[in-house]
Amino acid sequence: MSSAGVVNGPSPVVRRRRRRRVIWIVVAAILAGAAALAVRPIVRPDLPPLPARADAIVQLGGPGNRRLTALELGREGRAPVVAISVSDEELSVADWCGQGSFRGQPVICFHSEPFTTRGEARSIAEMAQRYGWHSVILVTSTDQATRAELRVGRCFDGSVYVATAHLPWYHWPVQVVYQAAAFVKAYTFQRSC
DSSP states (O other): OOTTSOOOSOOHHHHHHHHHHHHHHHHHHHHHHHHHHHHHHHHSOOOOOOOSOOSEEEEOSSSSSHHHHHHHHHHTTSOSOEEEEOOHHHHHHOGGGGGTEETTEEEEEEOOSSOSHHHHHHHHHHHHHHHTOSEEEEEEEGGGHHHHHHHHHHHOOSEEEEEEEOOOGGGHHHHHHHHHHHHHHHHHTOOOO
């Protein structure tokens, strides 16, 4: 206060609170903008039509009816083999993985380290080199389709197509938030294979 009792401006405590509030507003605006940009490719991805035939169908891990979709594409003759990404737990109990077929469809089971989309992309590139694949149809859910195509395309030089499996409505809220954060990571921090 001045000698006349007039306040010269906000106190340091008030200025710090205002500065924090502005920082939080800016951070929230950036996150909201990133989420808005990510919603379109998560909810309604722009995917090219599937080819009549590819070298392999690759089912990525995650929620939804992915395995059923992958096997149905195999039965339609879209590829001679279905590669199925399995978790550690599933690998230990899925005796069909060692048999080379599942419900009459030739399969290859694989487990990626890390068990992430990026890890799966690296595994797909390794299998493509080993088996001579030049095109793959990825099977994932709609929310992951664009990001999976990006990740696999960074590791695999061949053609990448994406088929989407149904994702139950109750998975959507969590998946939209998860995929938005994963998009930011894929486009900023992890730009390589």
